[in-house]
Amino acid sequence: MHPDYGLSRRPYKTIADVEYTTVGWVDWYNQVRLHNSLGMISPTEFDNAHYTSLSPEPQPAEQRQKT
Template structure:
């Protein structure tokens, strides 16, 4: 009997699943015909390679790649304007979201 190799995509991270559940996010991982999370990740990695990795070749050290990755990630989240969310950076959009959806906590007067 010929067995097909198990593809790595069949495995999901329990930690990721727990994080998504706590955040109230429905995971598309494992649902049939729903690969939006994979497409987003592949698109982001493609942008990173096109904007950072390929233009700055040859890399001389791992430290150079790590620094460039940190700088690009900071720019991507805090400076880049995203058209689908009102031409603001993703970090600003997320902060605004939590400001408008988070319930005020009760504090005790001591």
């Protein structure tokens, strides 16, 4: 959804119309838009990469040979 989707293009008839348009814009802003200072990735992709780097997959312990 483009950031100005529905904004100022038609009159809103109900509060639900305003809420629907607002939710769509917030979704676009937080999930889709590319941000220059984040390396042209979306804020969601940036968050996912950041938190993945903080908690890497646990590595299995080395198996000890029985003697």
